[in-house]
Amino acid sequence: MTGDTRPLHFTKRDLARLITGIENDDPHALRALREWYGRTGSAHIVGVTGAPGSGKSTLVAALTRMARSRGQTVAIVSVDPSSPFTGGAILGDRIRMRELFEDDGVFIRSMANRSALGGIARSTADVVAALDAAGYDLIFIETVGAGQAEVEVARVAETVIVVEAPGLGDDVQAIKAGILEVADILVVNKADREGAERAVSVLQAALDLAAPSVGTAGHHGYGALHRVEAPTASSTGWRIPVLKTIATEGDGVAAVLDAIARHRQYLEQGAGAQRRAQRLEQEVTIRLRDLLLKRAMQQIEPTRYHALIEACIARKLHPQEAAQELLNELARDDGRAPAG
Amino acid sequence: MAQMPEAMRPLRILIAKPGLDGHDRGAKVIARALRDAGMEVIYTGLRQTPEMIAAAALQEDVDAVGLSILSGAHNTLLPRVVELLRQNGMGDVPVFVGGIIPDEDVPGLKAAGIAAVFGPGTPLSEIVEFIREHTPLRHPIADRNSRLMSDYG
Numbered sequence A: 001m002t003g004d005t006r007p008l009h010f011t012k013r014d015l016a017r018l019i020t021g022i023e024n025d026d027p028h029a030l031r032a033l034r035e036w037y038g039r040t041g042s043a044h045i046v047g048v049t050g051a052p053g054s055g056k057s058t059l060v061a062a063l064t065r066m067a068r069s070r071g072q073t074v075a076i077v078s079v080d081p082s083s084p085f086t087g088g089a090i091l092g093d094r095i096r097m098r099e100l101f102e103d104d105g106v107f108i109r110s111m112a113n114r115s116a117l118g119g120i121a122r123s124t125a126d127v128v129a130a131l132d133a134a135g136y137d138l139i140f141i142e143t144v145g146a147g148q149a150e151v152e153v154a155r156v157a158e159t160v161i162v163v164e165a166p167g168l169g170d171d172v173q174a175i176k177a178g179i180l181e182v183a184d185i186l187v188v189n190k191a192d193r194e195g196a197e198r199a200v201s202v203l204q205a206a207l208d209l210a211a212p213s214v215g216t217a218g219h220h221g222y223g224a225l226h227r228v229e230a231p232t233a234s235s236t237g238w239r240i241p242v243l244k245t246i247a248t249e250g251d252g253v254a255a256v257l258d259a260i261a262r263h264r265q266y267l268e269q270g271a272g273a274q275r276r277a278q279r280l281e282q283e284v285t286i287r288l289r290d291l292l293l294k295r296a297m298q299q300i301e302p303t304r305y306h307a308l309i310e311a312c313i314a315r316k317l318h319p320q321e322a323a324q325e326l327l328n329e330l331a332r333d334d335g336r337a338p339a340g
Numbered sequence B: 001m002a003q004m005p006e007a008m009r010p011l012r013i014l015i016a017k018p019g020l021d022g023h024d025r026g027a028k029v030i031a032r033a034l035r036d037a038g039m040e041v042i043y044t045g046l047r048q049t050p051e052m053i054a055a056a057a058l059q060e061d062v063d064a065v066g067l068s069i070l071s072g073a074h075n076t077l078l079p080r081v082v083e084l085l086r087q088n089g090m091g092d093v094p095v096f097v098g099g100i101i102p103d104e105d106v107p108g109l110k111a112a113g114i115a116a117v118f119g120p121g122t123p124l125s126e127i128v129e130f131i132r133e134h135t136p137l138r139h140p141i142a143d144r145n146s147r148l149m150s151d152y153g
């Protein structure tokens, strides 16, 4: 890593190809990313999550238009699900972003989640880092929106917007999914529809009930190695706003962009450092877990591995015992010959 | 636990509808067929200008561009897409098309750089096969971005 923190001047073509490399674990791309890590950290990264059809893409497009009129450059990473059967995907979020395609200050990238859980792809964080290094002021991440708790985006984004809409079936989906815990800003979109007012009051009541911990106690969950304490609401003073929008008309969108900016200010006044430390600790922990697993799988004898699985199938061995046995054998091997 | 070999990475294909007509069934059928063949399809919807299509192809770094057109305006719109892709340094990205295109227009389109034309009734498997054969998987970083690597790396 070099000490240079200036943004890189990529052409869009080069940036697009770098992202393809990142998505596919291309060693050149990953090396470039490590070199450039020092140049990241100036973009404001905003996650947008919520049920399918709530209007995430439309809202992101409207927020982007507004941010552009305020002079900011914007990158959008939109994640859609891969088919678990074929690995293919239809990435359709651009349909709602058509008026942004030719804007030089906007970069839109559609991503398949490649069957990762949690609403984003495994490589989304690194793709966002590349866009950050390229100097975009504001980066939106639109999650899959599977309707489950898509808390993974809080690991990458500094500000998380949860989008609700009336008439999606359940009263208020977010509460059911427990996704409220990651929200910094709540948006009730489709305010032109019946039930919007009710959705706002249900969300407001849920927030009041959950105070003081909601909205600040989130952003954790990787347990074991996790030392950095989440700040509590009383120590941070961020009140989660509940905002109404009609994304298709642009109504209320300025207020959401204002709230995003206020949240950034709030993070810069101190809370952000703590959250960043927390996020990076998670990031390192997760990558360590992946590396350890990868190393273990390389060292374990496939025949031994399958023998233990067979024993589990025959119910002679509990899966926990099998895993423990593999770990013990790895530790013995490590004792004999240090891993190369 | 092995890394996905480069040759196995999913192809990224842009499916777009240039022109002003609203016939989107064909484009959707193709998008689904390519997804079912394991490709990542970026679908941008109706009424795209050639400029919009080229901009999307650029940012999405697609391996091929598929255009669906039933409006009759193919002779003007399709060559323009090819031209803009070339201007963006994407001249090597194949452009293939489908929809309502009279046979007599096909040679002209091919001369303008369209790789193939698939009319109604073409078996979907033929289209999938064509794409697989005509999109040699490019190495995303190693070739073109070597300049970036030596400048900054």
Ligand code: B12
Pocket: B015, B020, B021, B022, B023, B024, B025, B026, B027, B029, B030, B065, B066, B067, B068, B069, B070, B071, B072, B096, B097, B098, B099, B100, B118, B119, B120, B121, B122, B127
């Ligand atoms: C259904 C239809 C409609 C529907 C469209 C619904 C929709 N959402 O798609 C409605 C009723 C809305 C409609 C309206 C009109 N239509 Co109309 N319509 C048709 C019709 C009967 C079938 C089209 C269709 O959906 N086929 C099924 C799909 C799956 O087939 P396909 O699109 O051809 O796609 C296949 C291949 O072409 C290929 N393919 C297609 N796209 C792509 C892309 C790629 C990358 C690849 C590889 C392959 C590929 O693969 C597909 C699968 O085999 C055609 C006649 C016909 N037989 O084609 C007329 C037709 C297309 N319509 C026509 C016209 C003129 C109109 C109208 C202007 C008025 C009118 N006369 O009805 C309006 C315009 C509306 C508008 N806003 O644009 C004309 C077009 C004439 C021309 N191009 O010169 C046609 C050809 C009828 C005719 N013979 O006059 N239409």
Ligand SMILES: Nc1nc2c(ncn2[C@@H]2O[C@H](COP(=O)(O)OP(=O)(O)O)[C@@H](O)[C@H]2O)c(=O)[nH]1
Pocket: A050, A051, A052, A053, A054, A055, A056, A057, A058, A059, A096, A145, A189, A190, A191, A192, A193, A245, A246, A247, A248, A249
């Ligand atoms: N009535 C109404 N429809 C909206 C609004 N915002 C988005 N939509 C529509 O809702 C549908 C889903 O929007 P989309 O942005 O794709 O949702 P996503 O799946 O959450 O990304 C589209 O048809 C939009 O046009 C709104 O404020 N009011």
Ligand SMILES: [Mg+2]
Pocket: A056, A057, A058, A092, A093, A142
């Ligand atoms: Mg969407």
